[in-house]
Amino acid sequence: MKAFISLSFCLLFCNLNLTYSQLHSNDLQITNIANEGYLLQSSTKKILIDALFSDGYGVFSVPPKEVTTDIMNAKAPFDNIDMLLLTHYHKDHCDPVLINEYLSKYKNIPFVTNKPSIVFIDGNCFGFIAKKKQFVVITPEANQSISQTINNIPVKVFGLKHLSFYRDSVDLEETMLNYSFLIELDGIKIFHSGDIQKNAFQDYLARNKKWTDSIDVAFLYFGLIESGESDLDYILNTLHPKYIVMTHVIPKEMEKWFVITEQLKKKFPNILLFRNSMDSQTINITNIAK
Ligand SMILES: [Zn+2]
Helix, strand or coil: CHHHHHHHHHHHHHHHHHHCCCCCCCEEEEEEEECCEEEEECCCCEEEECCCCCCCCCCCCCCCHHHHHHHHCCCCCCCCCCEEECCCCCCCCCCHHHHHHHHHHCCCCCEEECHHHHHHHHHHCCCHHHHHHHEEECCCCCCCEEEEEECCEEEEEEEEECCCCEECCEECCCCCEEEEEEEEECCEEEEECCCCCHHHHHHHHHHHCCCCCCCCEEEEEHHHHCCCHHHHHHHHHHHCCCEEEEECCCHHHHHHHHHHHHHHHCCCCCEEECCCCCCEEEEECCCCCC
């Protein structure tokens, strides 16, 4: 009987463990999906960003099929999602079919993105626009920003130039804007850069004089720290993040970036780099940015 009671207690307890978040206030659990895709969870909120994609152009990391299936089926930890966000419509961030299907299944989850992404997905999935009630379309001009609160989550969107690829002196990303996000989850301020280089910040600052937004955790395209310590100094002096998560690292270069990250940690210990999909870490933000 005693054994039965303790077994029942264990089952109940284990079940509670699965059902309720163990996160405390000021905790942020970061779960790596792939490339720039993450599941972010605070004490009461949970969001997905750049997480529904299946094509890495043969170079970038993609989520394993089982992970995408779990997201699509809202299987824990992908249950109770408050918001799906997308920085831009490149295929290593966005699969139109998956996003269309996901929004069909979960009609209460808002899709926070920009107008070019909506046009792209609609072009691939005829009729996508019929879901417009679920869309929160925020499309600032280049080097401008727009703030909005969605489902009690404050979101600020920055229109920042997508990083460049040159061929025959033409920037193949000339027309591509990238939309960076600053999202506040239970008071924790999270910046997700999307695909930008340093010049995007510099152009934004040239127009706006100074970066005024507080940041607790900055998810940064790895190229922003490409030249090592001097780039890190620039980020620290501009954005003043408490944590940095390096994103978009090519699998082939992962080991190299672990070495670089270890070196940079001597100057700024709070740098995270995730290796595999579903690798997860909970950080506690002390002195949350005001
Ligand atoms: Zn891109």
